[in-house]
Amino acid sequence: MRDPLPQLPGYSLRRAAHATATELGARLATLGLRQVDASVLILIAQNADVTASALGRQLDIQRANMVPLLKKLEDEGLIERQPLDGKSQALLLTGAGRERMEAALGIIHAFEDELLARIPPRHREHLLPALNALWR
Amino acid sequence: MRDPLPQLPGYSLRRAAHATATELGARLATLGLRQVDASVLILIAQNADVTASALGRQLDIQRANMVPLLKKLEDEGLIERQPLDGKSQALLLTGAGRERMEAALGIIHAFEDELLARIPPRHREHLLPALNALWR
DNA sequence: CAGGATTGCTATGATCAACAACAATAGCTA
DNA sequence: TAGCTATTGTTGTTGATCATAGCAATCCTG
Numbered sequence: 001m002r003d004p005l006p007q008l009p010g011y012s013l014r015r016a017a018h019a020t021a022t023e024l025g026a027r028l029a030t031l032g033l034r035q036v037d038a039s040v041l042i043l044i045a046q047n048a049d050v051t052a053s054a055l056g057r058q059l060d061i062q063r064a065n066m067v068p069l070l071k072k073l074e075d076e077g078l079i080e081r082q083p084l085d086g087k088s089q090a091l092l093l094t095g096a097g098r099e100r101m102e103a104a105l106g107i108i109h110a111f112e113d114e115l116l117a118r119i120p121p122r123h124r125e126h127l128l129p130a131l132n133a134l135w136r
Numbered sequence: 137m138r139d140p141l142p143q144l145p146g147y148s149l150r151r152a153a154h155a156t157a158t159e160l161g162a163r164l165a166t167l168g169l170r171q172v173d174a175s176v177l178i179l180i181a182q183n184a185d186v187t188a189s190a191l192g193r194q195l196d197i198q199r200a201n202m203v204p205l206l207k208k209l210e211d212e213g214l215i216e217r218q219p220l221d222g223k224s225q226a227l228l229l230t231g232a233g234r235e236r237m238e239a240a241l242g243i244i245h246a247f248e249d250e251l252l253a254r255i256p257p258r259h260r261e262h263l264l265p266a267l268n269a270l271w272r
Numbered sequence: 273c274a275g276g277a278t279t280g281c282t283a284t285g286a287t288c289a290a291c292a293a294c295a296a297t298a299g300c301t302a
Numbered sequence: 303t304a305g306c307t308a309t310t311g312t313t314g315t316t317g318a319t320c321a322t323a324g325c326a327a328t329c330c331t332g
Contacts, residue, residue, distance in 0.1 A: 001194050002182040005175055008248050010156055012267040014171070015196075017153030019271035020146055034287095035150070039141055046138040053310060058137050060151075065289060067312060087297045087310045112144050119269045126262035131148040133255045135155035170318095189279060201320065203281055223279045223328040 013134075020115060027107050031100060032076070036061070036069060038108065041093065041101040044079060049090035073097070149270075156251060163243050167236060168212070172197070172205060174244065177229065177237040180215060185226035209233070 005011045021035065028038055039059060044050060056066045070091070073079045078097035081089040093101060116124055141147045157171065164174055175195060180186060192202045206227070209215045214233035217225040229237060252260055 001179070001186065001190065003179060003194060004182060005178065006268060006272065007264070008244065009251055009264050009267065010160060010244070010248050011175065012264060012271075013149070013153045013156060016267045016270040017149045018196075020149060024146060036288095039147065042141065043137070043139060046140060050137065051310080054137065058139055060154075062290070063309095063311070064291080064313080085298070089311080108144065108146070112146050115145055115270060119266045123262040123266040123269070126259040127266040128143070128145050128148060130255045130259040130263040130266070131145065131152045132142055133259070134152040134251060135148070136142065172319095187279080198321070199278095199280070200282085200322080221329075225280080 024108070024111050027111060028104060031103055031107070033100065033104055037073060038101070038104040040069065040073065041078065041097060041104060044091050045093055045098065045101050048092055049082075049084070051084065051088045052091060053088075055091065156247075160244070160247050163247060164240060167239055167243070169236065169240055173209060174237070174240040176205065176209065177214065177233060177240060180227050181229055181234065181237050184228055185218075185220070187220065187224045188227060189224075191227065 006015075025035060028035060033041075036059075040055060043055060043058060052066050052070060053063050055061075056063050061069070070079065070081075074081065076096075077094055078100055080092055080094055082092070084090045116127075119127060142151075161171060164171060169177075172195075176191060179191060179194060188202050188206060189199050191197075192199050197205070206215065206217075210217065212232075213230055214236055216228055216230055218228070220226045252263075255263060
């Protein structure tokens with residue numbers, strides 16, 4: 001079939017993102033995590049006592065949608081909340097949370113390596129800066 | 137905030153895809169089309185008398201999900217169906233469908249140009265082949 | 273011509289993100 | 303310090319998207 005779509009960067013971006021997300025998602029599912037969950041855990045680990053809304057801003061997740069996300073992580077005993085002042089709360093990893101986060105990080109790094117390995121060497125190093133130019 | 141995520145190609149892929157999809161989606165919405173609709177119209181235009189399931193295979197859309205998609209395009213008078221044999225049907229653009237498709241193509245090409253323009257020149261030509269290596 | 277594969281379709285469920293609204297609190301400014 | 307505005311966490315709802323299973327009709331092939 002004649003298909004001009006893969007010539008379009010935007011379309012290939014869509015397809016590549018979907019394909020890789022499906023793949024990584026399946027691997028993270030073995031830990032009971034989704035990509036969002038993993039990224040939240042990673043960010044909390046790197047930024048002790050972040051606040052839920054600051055996290056949302058960084059990840060472009062609306063405050064309202066952080067609620068069920070954090071609730072799930074808390075219910076699983078991966079994060080804790082401590083009141084910072086009357087309205088804000090500090091987020092931090094529990095021991096189990098740190099373990100889970102490190103396991104996720106292992107999966108993610110292995111996956112990223114595989115991704116890069118698929119790309120012909122002469123294009124490889126250009127992907128990240130090109131992608132980041134599109135959204136940052 | 138300390139954020140190692142944008143260093144990960146997979147994460148940047150996710151974010152870039154989401155950001156660009158939102159942007160292009162808004163522009164195509166002025167035509168009453170989503171990205172999927174546009175890609176279906178484009179593919180039908182290039183392949184007269186394709187069948188719905190062949191289209192689905194090419195775009196990785198399940199047969200079941202093609203139904204409401206095509207129904208919408210047909211209801212808007214953009215495509216027609218003609219029985220090919222007892223069970224298959226040929227899809228083709230109407231006049232209005234071709235016009236809409238060309239308008240969409242204009243928006244898409246302009247958008248793709250803008251995307252590439254955002255990327256520093258030395259990375260630019262590498263994006264498409266790198267992306268395609270990830271999913272094709 | 274018999275059986276397996278294909279096509280189009282119905283129906284359904286899960287997931288996800290966007291939106292509006294609200295009460296409580298924090299923090300700035302006059 | 304009193305008052306106003308912005309922020310935080312939350313609820314509830316909505317729409318869009320996608321995967322899955324199943325079904326009847328039709329086809330193709332051995």
